[in-house]
Amino acid sequence: MxxxxxxxxxxxxxxxxxxxxxxxxxxxxxxxxxxxxxxxxxxxxxxxxxxxxxxxxxxxxxxxxxxxxxxxxxxxxxxxxxxxxxxxxxxxxxxxxxxxxxxxxxxxTAMRTGASAGVSAKYLADPKSRIVGILGCGVQNRAALQALVRVLPGLAEVRCRDIVPSASERYIAEMSQLFPKLCFRTVGTDREMIDEADVVVTAVPIVRSPQPALDDGMLKPGGLAIALDYDSAWTPGAMRQCRFFSDDVEQLLETRKHGAYFAGIPDRVDGDLGELAAGLKPGRSGSGERYFSMNMGIAxxxxxxxxxxxxxxxxxxxxxxxxx
Ligand SMILES: NC(=O)c1ccc[n+]([C@@H]2O[C@H](COP(=O)([O-])OP(=O)(O)OC[C@H]3O[C@@H](n4cnc5c(N)ncnc54)[C@H](O)[C@@H]3O)[C@@H](O)[C@H]2O)c1
CATH class of the missing domain: 3.30.1780.10 (ornithine cyclodeaminase, domain 1)
Known part of the structure; x- marks a missing residue:
């Protein structure tokens, strides 16, 4: 054998x-x-x-x-x-x-994580999305962009924010080779990254005492937030403004029980990506609501x-x- x-x-x-x-x-x-x-x-x-x-x-x-x-x-x-x-x-x-x-x-791991962001966008993003905000220009967000362009054909602009400026420059150098028609911009603040973005994907380090940068009111109405980094990037107020989905509700709630993560997620979780993909629950319904997909990564x-x-x-x- x-x-x-x-x-x-x-x-x-x-x-x-x-x-x-x-x-x-x-x-x-x-x-x-x-x-x-x-x-x-x-x-x-x-x-x-x-x-x-x-x-x-x-x-x-x-x-x-x-x-x-x-x-x-x-x-x-x-x-x-x-x-x-x-x-x-x-x-x-x-x-x-x-x-x-x-x-x-x-x-x-990177490709399936990126693909999960694509699945979130397929069911929860405005299909006419034009601008994507990227927070954390590392491995996972490279794959996420590859998936997003496949489900959001109207994407035109990518706003890249990293705490290390050279990381966003490397990201743009690589990703613009793959997607020459997209306009890439390095931005110096979280606000510039998120303003006007139809979809925001966050993939910064997961730490136990995060200081989330993205607060309530920052994601535009109708926008979709996709967190690949647990609750490191978004404040409880920001998450609670959204209709809230996850790649696995059971795992989300189980992880929350242990105390280190997800204390600030909304009390009501609207569903998981499995239910959306199987057509068991509606995904995006109105244009004015904000959506959130907490993708922890599943086996x-x-x-x-x-x-x-x-x-x-x-x-x-x-x-x-x-x-x-
Ligand atoms: N959800 C999933 O399925 C899944 C799978 C793999 C990794 N992850 C998580 O994704 C995150 C990123 O992983 P990676 O492999 O892309 O790491 P990476 O090191 O390649 O990229 C992380 C980037 O974030 C930047 N960064 C750090 N702090 C920042 C901040 N405060 N603001 C802006 N940028 C900041 C770093 O400079 C780096 O460029 C990690 O938290 C990891 O645990 C999630």
Whole structure:
């Protein structure tokens, strides 16, 4: 018996892109909404106050994807020249339970996280959205923009804000190569980033005592906020002004119980992306309301993305076979 080992470089060389990941993640949410997934709330260990290593298992019926991601997030890593997010993913054969592959999970994490932002925008953003605000010009927001352009064809302008000015400049240099028709602007304040933005995606470090920069009244009426960074960027007042959605309500409420995060979210959560994708709840309904999507990242997203990489790697003969 053998498994396939895929390094980060192998995963990237498999050549899967957002045009495949986005529909797969959307379908994963639909199956979740229909109750066809098994996904216990993530558990984890915390080696320092703001660091985590999480175990994220899931099984997706229909796609027959099963496995687990073991992923860490260390806010102090970038200052060491290391990525914030690192880890491994085990993909299992759903029929036999055998491990099929062990692969680096950083690319998969970014792409499925970006795709989840695309799914939020598909169901909750104004379809005529023109301006997107990006807070935190790092790995996750690179992938998020790749997804947003696919669901919001009218996007014309991207306002980029990072606490490190060179990070937003690097972001613009890279993303403008991919999307030359978009107008990119570095902005020096949170206010300039959010003013007039139809969609705002935040992906700054998750810390236990955040000082959120985005307050009530800043998101324009009709706008959509997508938080990839828990409640690090938005004040309770800002979140409570919105119709509030999440990628997993159960996990959201479970995480809130532990006390460190989500104390300021609205009492009423309007639904999750699975319910929207499955058509069980209406998404965007009026033009004057503000919308919020709290996307914590769920294992279903990983498990619908990993088989795309696995199949592409097999087809291209990429990776190293290891004895089990
Ligand atoms: N929701 C999910 O599914 C999911 C998945 C992976 C990572 N994340 C989270 O996304 C966040 C970003 O991860 P990443 O991999 O993109 O990290 P990254 O280090 O690549 O990017 C983070 C960026 O935020 C900038 N930044 C830091 N503080 C800021 C502030 N106060 N205002 C503006 N910019 C600021 C940094 O300079 C950096 O450019 C982390 O909190 C991570 O835990 C979420």
């Amino acid at each position: 053998e498994l396939l080992y895929l390094s980060r470089r192998d995963v990237e060389a498999a050549g899967v892109d957002m045009s495949e990941v986005l529909p797969a993640v959307d379908e994963g949410f639909r199956l979740k909404g229909l109750g066809k997934t098994e996904m216990p709330a993530k558990i984890g260990i915390h080696t320092s106050p703001d660091a985590f290593i999480h175990a994220m298992p899931a099984y997706v019926r229909g796609v027959e994807a099963a496995g687990m991601k073991w992923v860490s997030g260390y806010p102090s890593n970038p200052s060491r020249g290391l990525p914030y997010i690192t880890g491994l993913l085990i993909l299992n054969d759903a029929q036999t339970g055998l491990p099929l592959a062990v692969m680096d999970c950083s690319w998969i 279903v997203d990983d498990m619908v993305t990993a088989p795309l990489v696995y199949r592409a790697a097999i087809a291209k003969g990429i990776g190293v076979r290891l004895p089990l």
